[in-house]
Amino acid sequence: MTPFRLFLSLLLIISSVAVAQARTVWVDDKVYLPVRTGAGSQFRIIENAVSGTRMEVLETGDGYTRVRTSKGNEGWVASQYLSNQPIAEDRLQQATRDLETARAELAQAREQLNAVTSERDELESAESNLSSRSRQLQTELERIKNIAADSINLERRNRELLEDNQKLRNDLEVLTAENERLEAGKESDFMLLGAGLVFAGVLLALLVPMLKPTRKTDNWA
Known part of the structure; x- marks a missing residue:
């Protein structure tokens, strides 16, 4: 291997090590x-x-x-x-706090929505029950009205019967008085008849002896 190639190989190795050791860093904002x-x-x-x-x-x-x-x-x-304004970190922290607050408010709003929805369902159920109860009461009211109407008719009929009964009582009293008068008249007639019969008997008793023939005295005896 020539010296040039050896130098080139060493340069590549050094470059590879330098690249392998490279990393990313940030400047600290704490000033x-x-x-x-x-x-x-x-x-x-x-x-x-x-x-x-x-x-x-x-x-x-x-x-x-x-x-x-x-x-x-x-x-x-x-x-x-x-x-003139807070640093980016403070603004980020404030934005994070605002976001957390918004999330909490959103969660609270959802809870309130669920509560309102549940309350609405309960109100709808209560309204349905009230409607059913109202229909039952309406039916009961109609029945009571019919009973009341029958009671009124019965009361009117009762008054009519009482009036008829009173009329019958009055007629009965009149008939009773008339009967008593007739009975008294019959007794008077019977008394007169009895007196007449007695008088006739007495009269006959007086007349019969007078009507018998007198027995003549037998002078030849």
Whole structure:
């Protein structure tokens, strides 16, 4: 093997090893922003603010901004590292929280929908039962009306019978009085007849002796 070929083989082997050892990496977004006592890198650092830290702007200068941190420290930071909106990680976390909240609300809405659907089914069942009960009550009402009508007819018939009975009682009283009068008249007639018979008997008793022939006295004796 010639030296050139040997060199080429070694180069290929080294390249293969380098490719085999290659990997993908990302830049860490955890950036620490120094808060200094003055507007410049020569001033002392009083706090290292991590990326995403909320700050209150107190004063704006040339390339630096005077701020108050969440810890209450006041100092200067480089304006180029400040943003008017939260960092992407915070926005992603907020979006994730919003998504979780939306999912929870969706699950709650589904539960409420299921509850409303179940309640609707119960109401429909109750309505069906009420309709059936209403029909039964309507039938019962018709029966009661018929009974009431029969009762009214019976009451009217009863009144008519009572009136007829009262009329019969009145007629009976009249007939009884007439019968008593006739009975009294018969007794009077019987008494008169009896008196007449007695008088006739007495009269006959008086007349019969007078009608007998008198026996003549026998003078020849």
